[in-house]
Every structure is written in structure tokens, then in C-alpha cells.
Amino acid sequence: MSGIAASAQIHPMAVVEDGAILGENVVVGPFAHVGPRVVLKDSTKLHSHAVVTGKTEIGSNCQIFPMAVIGGVSQSLHEAGEESSLTIGDNCTIREGVTMNCGTVGGGGKTVVGSNCLFLANSHVAHDCQLGSDIIMSNNVMLAGHVHVADRAILGGGCAVHQFTRIGRQAFIGGLSAVNYDVIPYGMLNGNPGVLGGLNVVGMxxxxxxxxxxxxxxxxxxxxxxxxxxxxxxxxxxxxxxxxxxxxxxxxxxxxxxxxxxxxxxxxxxx
Structure with a gap:
């Protein structure tokens, strides 16, 4: 893929910087901004005022809603402008105000998000996080740096996850929980501090x-x-x-x- 596909639809009031790569049927809405090192694959849509920046690749059939900022530099105190990236898979929905940061050299330089994920309003994926597929992050979920979240995990609204924490496959995190320690696959955690409350039997x-x-x-x-x-x-x-x-x-x-x-x-x- 190179350049901007002829079928891409770019609103005249959007900004797509030279060097960006847009696939077939990509839509860039008014006042959206696409940086020069961004790749948007086929049929991905940026709604108005969405920003995709940095060395960021977004898969096919994704939607990014207003005021989301995807691919910004990390918020790490050690950030020094080194080369880093963000990769997002296919069929992801990224709602209003979501932020996702690129990686850092100290964490491998890559933030990775799988496919078929749903990120609700104002959720945050910090630098060097590694997320699987089919994950749901509800409103205002906060992932600190270097967090790993496995496939099919669900994170309830407003929960906060400590840096370097792992959340296992198909785990369920209750709303407003403080996730200070690793959560086993199929585990269900609630509270502040978070306490394991058994298995996610419904999800299983x-x-x-x-x-x-x-x-x-x-x-x-x-x-x-x-x-x-x-x-x-x-x-x-x-x-x-x-x-x-x-x-x-x-x-x-x-x-x-x-x-x-x-x-x-x-x-x-x-x-």
C-alpha cells in the first residue's frame, strides 16, 4: 500500500499530511488530522476532529470518533522523542476522547492493540501496552504503561490498571476497580484495592x-x-x-x- 487510494474520501476541511497512506474507501471527516507517518487501511473511518499521529498503523474497518487522539507520544517521564510506534488491528471501534500512546525505547518501542476491540469514551491505552483481540474497555478505563491484556477481557468503567500488570484472557474487571496485581485468565476482580471474586462464569x-x-x-x-x-x-x-x-x-x-x-x-x- 502506498499513497492515497483513489476511493478514499477526504473532507476538504480535514488535514492529511504528505506521507500518510490511506487505503481503499478510507473516510477522513471534517477537522480530522492524519499525520505524515500514519497508515489507515481499507474502509477505516475517522469522524470529525479525530487525530491520528505518530508512527501509527490502523487496520481495516476501524472507526475513530471525535476528539480521540491516537498515536501521540508517551506520557512517560523518560520520553525523549525516540523512534516508537502504535499498531492497531482490524474492526476496532474507538469512541470519543480515547487516547492511545506510542511505545518507548525502554518498553520495546511498540504499543500493540489487536482486532475486534471496543474502546468506549475517554479510555486510555498508555505506552508499551500489549492488548489482544476482542477486548472491551468501558468508559474512562485507564491502562498505565506496559500493561498486558489478553483476548476477550472486559474492563468495567473507570477502572485503573497499575503499570506492568497482566490481565488474563477472558478476565472481567468490575467498574471503578483498582487493578494493582495480575488477574488470572477467567478471573473476576472487583474493588479498591481489587480483590479476586471468583471466576467469570458468565463470560465462560x-x-x-x-x-x-x-x-x-x-x-x-x-x-x-x-x-x-x-x-x-x-x-x-x-x-x-x-x-x-x-x-x-x-x-x-x-x-x-x-x-x-x-x-x-x-x-x-x-x-
């Missing part, structure tokens, strides 16, 4: 996970978080028993992985 069911499998994951959850040892020791102890359950193994692998944060638990003094 909607994803087609059978009831019998959910019961297996529940038993493993109890063994991990209600056992006599600490979380990591309990998780390691049941690995052989649950080797045939990919859902449980996903949780166990998540717990065993290296991380800068502890694991969220139902008890604030246990990790």
Missing part, C-alpha cells in the same frame, strides 16, 4: 465453555486460592492433576510466568 458460558469444564476450573481455583500454601506453590502442586484441562493449564501457566506484579487473590494479604 458465553464463550461456549461447557458446564462440566467450568466445574473443573472451579475446583482448580479453590485448590489454588484456598490451599494451605501460597498461590504459586498451590498452582505448581496441582499441575499434574489438571494436565488434561487446557483452561486450568492456562491459569497455571499464567501464574508460573515471570511478572513484575503479584497475583491477585481473594485475600489481600496472600500472594
Amino acid at each position: 458460558s458465553r464463550a461456549g465453555i461447557e458446564r462440566s469444564t467450568i466445574h473443573v476450573v472451579r475446583r482448580a481455583y479453590k485448590a489454588i486460592f484456598e490451599g494451605e500454601g501460597n498461590i504459586r506453590a498451590n498452582a505448581a502442586a496441582i499441575r499434574d492433576e489438571y494436565a488434561d484441562s487446557k483452561e486450568v493449564m492456562e491459569i497455571l501457566d499464567f501464574i508460573a510466568a515471570a511478572s513484575d506484579r503479584a497475583i491477585s487473590s481473594p485475600f489481600r494479604n496472600k500472594s
Whole structure:
């Protein structure tokens, strides 16, 4: 892809800087601004007053609503103008006032967002975050730098996620929660400070996970978080028993992985 496709529709009151690449059927609304290193793939639409800047690539069939600023430099105190980027997948909806920052050299230089994600008004994705696909971030969700969010996670309105935190696949974060520690796959966290409140059973069911499998994951959850040892020791102890359950193994692998944060638990003094 190079240049501006003939089928692109650019409002006469928009600004598309030289060097930008616009695919087939891209729409750029009035007062929108597209920077010189931006790539907008086919059928993506910028509504009025949307800004896409920096070294930013946005996939096909995305929508960016008014006052969103996508691809701005990081808000890190160590930002010094080094080369960095933001990549967003296909079919993402980015609502009013959303901000997404490029990466930093200290974090690998890349902020990455997958496909089929929904970002509601005024949510924020900070530098070096790594987001999967099919994620929903509700209004005013705040991700600090270096946060990892796996596929199908849902983050409720106004929740704040500490830097370097991991949120596992299909986890659910309640509104206004403070996410200080890693949240296991399928986990459900609420409160300030956030406390693990069990499994996201509704989400698991909607994803087609059978009831019998959910019961297996529940038993493993109890063994991990209600056992006599600490979380990591309990998780390691049941690995052989649950080797045939990919859902449980996903949780166990998540717990065993290296991380800068502890694991969220139902008890604030246990990790």
C-alpha cells in the first residue's frame, strides 16, 4: 500500500499530511488530522476532529470518533522523542476522547492493540501496552504503561490498571476497580484495592465453555486460592492433576510466568 487510494474520501476541511497512506474507501471527516507517518487501511473511518499521529498503523474497518487522539507520544517521564510506534488491528471501534500512546525505547518501542476491540469514551491505552483481540474497555478505563491484556477481557468503567500488570484472557474487571496485581485468565476482580471474586462464569458460558469444564476450573481455583500454601506453590502442586484441562493449564501457566506484579487473590494479604 502506498499513497492515497483513489476511493478514499477526504473532507476538504480535514488535514492529511504528505506521507500518510490511506487505503481503499478510507473516510477522513471534517477537522480530522492524519499525520505524515500514519497508515489507515481499507474502509477505516475517522469522524470529525479525530487525530491520528505518530508512527501509527490502523487496520481495516476501524472507526475513530471525535476528539480521540491516537498515536501521540508517551506520557512517560523518560520520553525523549525516540523512534516508537502504535499498531492497531482490524474492526476496532474507538469512541470519543480515547487516547492511545506510542511505545518507548525502554518498553520495546511498540504499543500493540489487536482486532475486534471496543474502546468506549475517554479510555486510555498508555505506552508499551500489549492488548489482544476482542477486548472491551468501558468508559474512562485507564491502562498505565506496559500493561498486558489478553483476548476477550472486559474492563468495567473507570477502572485503573497499575503499570506492568497482566490481565488474563477472558478476565472481567468490575467498574471503578483498582487493578494493582495480575488477574488470572477467567478471573473476576472487583474493588479498591481489587480483590479476586471468583471466576467469570458468565463470560465462560458465553464463550461456549461447557458446564462440566467450568466445574473443573472451579475446583482448580479453590485448590489454588484456598490451599494451605501460597498461590504459586498451590498452582505448581496441582499441575499434574489438571494436565488434561487446557483452561486450568492456562491459569497455571499464567501464574508460573515471570511478572513484575503479584497475583491477585481473594485475600489481600496472600500472594
